[in-house]
Amino acid sequence: MKTQASAPVYKGFRFPVEIISHCIWLYFRFSLSFRDIEELMGQRGIVLTYETIRQWCLKFGQTYANELKRRRPKTGDKWHLDEVYLKINGKTHSLWRAVNQEGDVLDILVQSRRNKHAAKKFFRKLLKGLQYVPRVIITDKLASYAAAKKEILSSVEHRQHKGLNNRAERSHQPTRQRERTMRRFKSPGQAQRFLSAFGPILDHFRPKRHRLTARDYRALMQDRFQMWNEVIGGKVAA
Structure with a gap:
């Protein structure tokens, strides 16, 4: 032992x-x-x-x-990115999430904005944590992704189509379930701390x-x- x-x-x-x-x-x-x-x-x-x-x-x-x-094994070269709204203390925040082609959570980021600056910040966090560049990223038609991608991931193929991004959209379901159990998140920091640990542990056992x-x-x-x-x-x- x-x-x-x-x-x-x-x-x-x-x-x-x-x-x-x-x-x-x-x-x-x-x-x-x-x-x-x-x-x-x-x-x-x-x-x-x-x-x-x-x-x-x-x-x-x-x-x-x-x-x-x-x-965990290499997480794949195709990133699916999506964002959903979180209501925290009466204010609207955005939960940015990236998953690979298998649906495993790569990273999340809770932000108050949903613009080019927020998308760039999320891209940088992904690149820092994963330490490799994807072959392709798939997003919905939010313009912030394309604007940030030109500056951060200019050489990466970008596909924008709502129907292609169901994998990322489905990955939000466990978060919504826990949000109800917890009677909503109490602060952006609490949401970030919980979801950063929740994603990898849940994926490991599911x-x-x-x-x-x-x-x-x-x-x-x-x-x-x-x-x-x-x-x-x-x-x-x-």
């Missing part, structure tokens, strides 16, 4: 890594509130508060998500099941839980 050297630091926490990581997995994988998870853990005889779970998710959620992103046989699906999920154990620093088979 071994513990991964790159694991997050759990020193000073009263509960073991198995409980901390399990609560974080429940929160980001399923549409559960912190109080729901507090009740589930209580049923197992583990007494903790919803505020403790919230602090664990804030401290370790993004760390887990970043490590999962680092370990492979395209309709493309797999039952045997292949079980084997893939076993591999993904193994990777999760390595990421969280839990005990894995040597």
Whole structure:
């Protein structure tokens, strides 16, 4: 048995890594509130508060998500980009999202604007995080994409057609579901923090099941839980 050297630091926490990581997995994988998870853990005889779970998710959620992103295979050379409106404290914000041709979330950015400057900022964030240039980007007909693309990704093919971008539009559905569970986001910063961790963790545990046989699906999920154990620093088979 071994513990991964790159694991997050759990020193000073009263509960073991198995409980901390399990609560974080429940929160980001399923549409559960912190109080729901507090009740589930209580049923197992583990007494903790919803505020403790919230602090664990804030401290370790993004760390887990970043490590999962680092370990996943190359994300593909076709980017689908789309944006939706978020109502936060009575003000309208835009959630910019990019997914690859498999529907896996590449990155997100919550911004107050939906113009050329906002599109350029999102392109720069994608390029910095992924560190490669796509072969083609697919967007709807928002003019901001084309204007920003000329300056940031001038050599990349750009396809603009609403019907081509269903993959990106469908990727917003889990966000809408969680937004309802959370009774809307409380601030742009909270939305950015949650969704940055939520996307990679959810994608990791939701492979395209309709493309797999039952045997292949079980084997893939076993591999993904193994990777999760390595990421969280839990005990894995040597």
